[in-house]
Amino acid sequence: MTISRLDLKVFKPELLGSSNEAGGQRTKNAVQSGLLNELFSAISDIDHAQSSIDIVKAFPALDTPDTSTLIDAHVFISEPPIDPLVNVFMIESAALDDESRMTDMKEIIESSVTAGELIREGGPGFLVNQNSFSSDYLQSSYRFNDRDYWKTTYLQVGQVICITVEYPGIENVAWPRKTHFCKVTRTSIVPGAVGTVVFEPPIPFATPEPGLQINGQSKCTRLRLSNTASPLKFHGVTKLTAAASGVSLAVGATQLSLLPAITTLAPKPGNTITGGSDNGDATVSQVIRKVISQPSAQGTYSYTFTTADLLIDTDVVTAVSTDPYGVFGGSSALVQSITVGTGNVTVTLRPDVRFAYNPTVSLYYVSAYKYSIYSSASAFPANKQLTVGSIKARAVFADSNYVPQDVFENVNSGIGKLYDTTELLATIDYFTGVVTKQTVSRGDFTLTYSGLVESTAAAAAGDTTAKFALSVANPLLESFYVQVERISDHAIISASSDNQGVITGSGISGTIVDGLVELLFTNPVDLTTLRYDITDQLRQLPPAEIYGLNPLRIPNDGIVDMFRRWGTVALSHTQVQQVTGSVGTVFTIRENAQFVNITDANGASLWTTNNDHFTVNKVAGTVTINSDFTGFTAPFVLSDTIMELGLVSSFSGNSVVLAKPLAREYPVGTTLASVQILGDLQARVGSVRDMTAWANNWDLDGDPATGNVNAVDYPFEVKNTTAVNEDWVLIMTSASAFRCVGRRLGQIATGDTLNDFAPINPLTNSPYFIIRSGAWGGGWQQGEAIRFATFAASNPIMLLRNVQVGHSQITTDKAVLSFFGNES
Known part of the structure; x- marks a missing residue:
């Protein structure tokens, strides 16, 4: 039979709400078209004050009285709520099944x-x-x-x-x-x-x-x-922030917040970038690395940096490090090799590196202008001091039963402390290089080391630039305030940042981008005197007892990607115009619109299979009115939606790149949604097999039975309207009688081989399936069994709505779920 939009329905589960029993099997209660909010309860004042999470289950289904096939059925949220404090999205998991209840769905969300x-x-x-x-x-x-x-x-x-x-x-x-x-x-x-x-x-x-x-x-x-390791896929929706017609889409966001959160401010004053102290005593500093950055590009893995002052690392002291800044999981583990040339360094990233938003590749290196390399085999140089965090040491014990050990430096102590994995071995004076060995259980040992040394006084020339990462993860940019001492007259100069990360002040300018501060000084300064204040914005998640979701089992503080590489997305844009029920009137819509509809004031659709109220000519871009809309409530709205599907090749903070250019141009405000693919929807029966005994093992079949059933000439019958996703077993209780048990539903009925068997689904008042009496052969023994599975013309989906803390002026709002597929 021909499939129409009336045959595509979204059914409710057995129980809606937030109780542990909510969810369950598919019912015949369909969500009315345009009223997706029937699945969710209204948002209360407490929800706005405290925040809230609602999880619901639904069943997109092909509802025909036969076994027609809806090919590659898919769903997506085509319109998000208008309220910016409300998010609605779908969570896809292989663990979600027809029987899943609220407790199961929460466990699925926490499975990451x-x-x-x-x-x-x-x-x-x-x-x-x-x-x-x-x-x-x-x-x-x-x-x-x-x-x-x-x-x-x-x-x-x-x-x-x-x-x-x-x-x-x-x-x-x-x-x-x-x-x-x-x-x-x-x-x-x-x-x-x-x-x-x-x-x-x-x-x-x-x-x-x-x-x-x-x-x-x-x-x-x-x-x-x-x-x-998340097994979940999240399907959200965002808006285009610029018109698009090619492969690059500018969007509002590519991530969404799974949990509601509140933000608190934590001021952190007096931060340093060199490890100096504030008490006026002689201080030692930690390694200050210079940074060179350059733009990166997807598919480019080799980057060369010009470094005239690179400290050549001949003694295996850490002088060079890299950061593919803006790379997902940015880490030196993403670096395949570093090649030091004459005046340059080439960094090669691993071929599987995937860049995140605002991608750059940065080289952090130690400057030969400030540092040199010292080995304890030489006399300690005059007017020099060791640099905290640069020492590499080795302990060799006099007792050969103990293997040589790498020694680790405690970088947080004014007096250096050197440990191996077991105990404190020695202390080191950063100003003299003198090592004082400790008495240890393994006896005497020899300790050698190498490290970076620098001048004990600030360089006469000082520094005119500085680049460093902020000490907080989520800085409040306008709280940044910096002070530093000028070399020439020891005057303190200062600057502050605005909310865009632009730094201005007396003799200082700069920027803050993605937590990285770059400063330019009009006159040379002593960086060991630099102090800055910054306020961290702490994202606090709700405790588990409020919503029954443990935030510690939600990765990345609940911030998840709503798109994924090789994921399907849907672009859709709907425009509306008011119409009247005047027979013969022609209205203009966009050519080749994917979806056209007229709805009344109550959201009721006037579309029928016989075009009783209007006729659409998609090629010409016209809608002709055929009735006076009797029985419906004015005003009437004509909507036309242009839409197409695309494949994501990459995405970043505010950008999605498709694998192929778009077929047409889409304006600002077009929705871009991640698509959940349900697959082909058709009621069907799996393979039918028999066995000599049933041991309540759903994962293992047994030896063939003596009796037989003819499922070829008398196939087990199902319909799209009634079939469910279930594993079944018929257990013989005599030569002709049996009981029917479902893996999830339990025993549902008893029957015999002499009559047609059509067990009724109480949620639909129709048979789960029908087995004709002619299918039964003889020779059945008590205890033998027949196994088969039925597949529904539907698959369950899980939707989550969260409400962030705040007050909203929006009193009526909704989200739109679109359900599509193709006829076979």
């Missing part, structure tokens, strides 16, 4: 963060509401070549870890298996010393002590790192 690598088994026995543990538990031992070694895991503030209760066998009632995700908020861990790790939120349950045995196993409390 899971318990990961084991730090240590035999963790402490935690008490209820405990929020700290000794750093001793970050150490674990292993044995190699008949010797014991210790490994220490170092945690960072903000890192998510897991506390789990794990053991084999049947779950213990007193100590159920649980996992607690928490974020490290403080860590006083120093190599060779004992500290404390503080985390939040506190653990809400107790865990067993290391010596307590459960099912024969001790050390059941375990500390684990967390894994972040």
